[in-house]
Amino acid sequence: MSTVDTDTIAAVATAPGRGGVGIVRVSGPLTPKIANALTGRKLPPRSAVYCGFRDGEGAALDRGIAIHFEAPNSLTGEDVLELQAHGGPVVLDMLLGRVLSLGARRADPGEFTQRAFVNGKLDLAQAEAVLDLVNSATRQAARGAVRSLSGEFSKHVHAIAHEVLELRVFCEGAIDFPDEDIDFLSESDVGERLASARKRLSKLRARARQGALLKDGLNVVIAGAPNVGKSSLLNRLSGEDRAIVTSVPGTTRDTLDADFDLDGMPVRVVDTAGLRDTGDAVETEGINRAHRAMAAADVVLWVVDDREAGGSPGGDACTGAATIIVRNKADLSGRRPGSISPGAVRICALTGEGVDALATEIKQAAGYRAGEGIFTARARHLDALAAADTALAAAAERLVANYGELVAEDLRDAHDHLGAIVGRVSADDLLGEIFASFCIGK
């Protein structure tokens, strides 16, 4: 078997939502071991077994169906475990967490599909489709990464990575240049610096866990011409009387947002000023803001009046985000509310008819494709921070025992994990840093 990676990967394979069954999928060599630990039994291949899923202490997390597909007769060509659970997103998260604690790692975007391809589970004709998938999954992951990396979070990760780099400069310098008349270790006080980096990292993790820095949730922006019913839709989606609604075109001036929960998926919905040419300075500014909001959107709801022809946003209103055409005021056009085609729905914001169909469209557009959507970026960042933390703790322990080369090894590990978020530093870059910091060489 020729895979690129020997890791065992896992992800929630269904769109999050309270209703129905959620699936966690696991693929890779550790799968049988994980299945065993989780279900407490040896699963017969390819049969659905109804059983309990246990946590580390043996207590039940949930009950559900487990199916073990043996390599190579599986989706990916590797050993695959499918766990179907009843619980909502919280339980699924716990289940995934348990699988990760048993040695799997979170799947990268498109990774299941990629493994399937590598292992000959997809034929050559499907290669194009796979390329598209990887391309789009990485674009989405990049969007996700940019979103969770924006501003403060990335600043903090960079700062910690830099502290670790400096530590490595001292430790590697001491190892590679023992004959220099520089005392790398005491000059730098590695212990203190290490403690400081750890403190910063655990603070950052705590804040990130509370969600203070990493906004997750889908960013949905409502846009369209004036008076088509955008503010009415915001109120309808959020279930609050949040925005002013009047029959005067140009009512909404500033952008306005509301948070709501779409079947367990956190969503931030943004109402914007209606787009049109205007001489009004305040309205012009509002329209500029609307464009900016659209540029940052994951999903744009392009609202049009159902009585009018046409639909798709044009010109400036085109963004890279997924776009759903929302044909509003179905009561006035007399047409039936509901799904029209993929990416287009008809609703009545006044009565709420068709909004369910819109919700389904939003979930689709959010890119939940077998756990490969944009939200994994945030989770992966948190995993990376946790791994870096563990490595720094090990470094501190080794420092006390005075094992310089093991401290260096743990620091390399920590640096690699942080590098997974903000970019890795090569051995040559590290050496460059050493030569820039110290006068080395004879």
Place this chain on the structure above:
Amino acid sequence: MTLHSETYDVIVIGGGHAGTEAALAAARTGASTLLLTQSIETLGQMSCNPAIGGIGKSHLVREIDALGGAMALATDAAGIQFRTLNASKGPAVRATRAQADRTLYRKAIRHMLEAQENLAIFQQSVVDIEIRKGRVEGVLTAVGLEFSAPAVVLTTGTFLGGRIHIGLSNHAGGRAGDPASNALAERLRALPFAVDRLKTGTPPRIAGDTVDFDRLKPQWGDEPCPVMSFMSDGSEHPRQVPCHIAATNAETHRIIRDGLDRSPMFAGEIEGVGPRYCPSIEDKVVRFADRASHQVFVEPEGLDTNELYPNGISTSLPFEVQFALVRSMEGFERARITRPGYAIEYDFFDPRGLEPSLETKAVSGLYFAGQINGTTGYEEAAAQGLLAGLNAARKVAGSAPWTPGRHEAYLGVLVDDLVTLGTNEPYRMFSSRAEYRLRLRQDNADLRLTPVARELGLVDASRWRRFEAKRATIERAAAALKATRLTPGSDLCARLEARCGETVAKETNLFDFLKRPGVTAADLRAAGAVAADIPAVALEQVEVQAKYDGYIRRQDREIAKLKAQEAVMLPAELDYESIEGLSNELKEKLSLAKPRTLARASRIPGITPAALSLLLIHAKRLTGERGKAVRPEDRAPAREAAPAGERAARRSA
């Protein structure tokens, strides 16, 4: 018209550190080999510093030794001061450094060359390499002699287009006292290789009888005296002498600053890039202006000469400035310079044009090794030479090439870095380049490489017997420790707890107990926990294994991943420019490097997991067959070489 012609399996051009190891390795595997060099007197000549080893470098020397090479043995025969570096740190980063007597070193190398079966040595400068239809056929020498061979290893060091600078005057030269190889350089520039310039420098040498040693700090070698080779026990060493430590001062720095306008580096006369870690003294004074003093190691050049090598003041300033700066140092007030320091610029070939076997991609059968690949240092050169010589011989014998992986040897790291990343300064080995350095220790170079060296035909029976015996004792020691139970409350347990200040809460074994930071193998011995017949070397080896156990297992997982990626070949015809989704910068780097495997691609700076996925998918599309990439194992046939005698018999004159 050809005056004379001979045919060999392998021809090696150049008798430096790369060339001698290449010739020896090829001949060891049974190939009839010819070593052509400018001068037999300079075989094994150290162009610069009279020292072998150091961090990262002694690792290479031990690997050369484990592969049956000459460098470690020659160092043991010529070393006049030996030290263990990083002795207070862990075993993975410990290294050995030896000061060598130049004359003894040359003698040792020459002796091994002359004693080697299947090897002929001939003194001639090569002026042309004959190539037909993309294959090498032989070489032509300065006086018109022709030598044919299906494999040629080029190891001409700093000699190609060499230009020596002292102050603002410069002249052609391969190193002080030797002519440059300009005809050959011209010829090579016309071939499809990417040529660029690098520079390096050397300090002035000083007459020892003009130095006041009483005012310098002596530095003696270590006791007991370390050895380089697995086969040595220290009895090979000649008389040991000390080095001395001197220092520059404010006056030295003033003299240097005043002379900068006549420095070829600062005046822009030199276009080649020098190494960051081996700066000239003028570089150090300028870049670290706040330093009041720089250390200078005063190293003896040999036992029967009083010439000294002042390590730390490499310079290309004009001679009068060199003279003044030397005399400004304490203890050097009356010092006389015997040879001026200089900088040298030379041609090197972008090593990304090489296969991991060190065969050039452009010319079949032509191998490059040593300084011409952009490296610096005797050890780096020798290691490459051995590999190139071996692979040249294997090619002629119809066997698959062999190159160790990054997880197997520093040699693997060296070659992989060169062929994947190229270099824009003289490349020197450092332990921080080896991500798996906890496994790649100098103490286990033999365990890592001698078994495969034996299969490759590089190792003789006596070394093999000794190696097998050592390996068996280590295995026995490890098994004994693992089998000895440590039960809380037992006598043995109480003794060990008292000795190490540890507590044993639940039953364990000695091997696991040894993993604890506070426990040493010596403790086990002192507490009577190990049998007396387990030798110290074996016990030490087991101690290292225990201490690094968890880390090594983590690295093993990384290595498994690496191997999986190594198994995915990227077809040579892959057109990176046309891959949508790769950044332009990456496209350029990939097109230059043309990585052979996904693993190599993964080490190109700036590559992302997503980009790797794209490469993988495009590669798979190209290879056509569904889900089946060509794996190196499929290509690599058996490692057996033809019997030595039979191949030697094919040699014709």
